[in-house]
Amino acid sequence: MALTNLIPWRRRADQARGGQVVVKREEQEPIYELQRSINSLFDEFFRQFADFGLWPGEPLTESFGLFNPRVDVSETDKEIRVSAELPGMEPDDIEVTVSGNLLTISGEKRAEHEEQGEQYYRMERTYGSFQRTIPLPYEVDADKVNARYKNGVLTITLPKPGEAQGRRWRIPIKLG
């Protein structure tokens, strides 16, 4: 096959003449053409975010300048600990609720300085209201949940219910 056959318009001309060209069937279908251009539109759209410095793992809201706290979850045999980075807030501005097996952290981080005549050179911190809901593996007794805010980090400890505690037992393996 001549190299010139790889050029699309040549290929089409060849086909009209009944020449053998290896092409994917979908390339000839107008509907696939449409799908391909839609796909590339999406790719381009999301590539723009990559250009703005969005890297995998960053919540989309943050790249729009909105506040969205990140959480870490850790556990022991007896309790689950959820911590969230909420710098620059007051405990009164944070609401922690437990309903069934859902833990919700919500609140609003306000821009604390709104004096006149300010000129910004750099604004990387984000503000706004937020809500995070974290599903827990089981229902938690809301009375025993403890939340503490210190140095901009909110830590919530949720004791595991009795039946979930130490739910690990070793099964003896017999010889035989």
Place this chain on the structure above:
Amino acid sequence: MAMNAEMQAQQATKQEATESGVEQTRDRRVFVPRVDIYESGDDLIVVADMPGVDENNVDITLEQDRLTIVGRVDPVAPNGYTLAYAEYAEGDYRRTFTLSNEIDRDHIEATMSNGVLRLRLPKAAPAKARKIAVKAA
């Protein structure tokens, strides 16, 4: 005068600090804190989010024209916890800024509350903007 060049900072979000000229003495991850920089009256204000850092664990050093802020995070998790899911990682914070001569180095103030560091950098007297009256000839 445009003061954009006044403070040249690294590109930042909660990302790991990639290189630094300083050797670490702690085996911790280091993050670049997010900052706001704005001018208020005759002061330049730098606000940095450093969740997990208390006022005793911040070091601010000024060496020639390099202002470095370092925040150390005490591990919050007691022993015996296993991490089940993580979006942020615990670690220290470090960021360096270049100050221009317009800053009055002797009167820099810093406060820390709720994980937010606030630096007030007053401008030195000659750098204050003055309005020049235009007289008719």
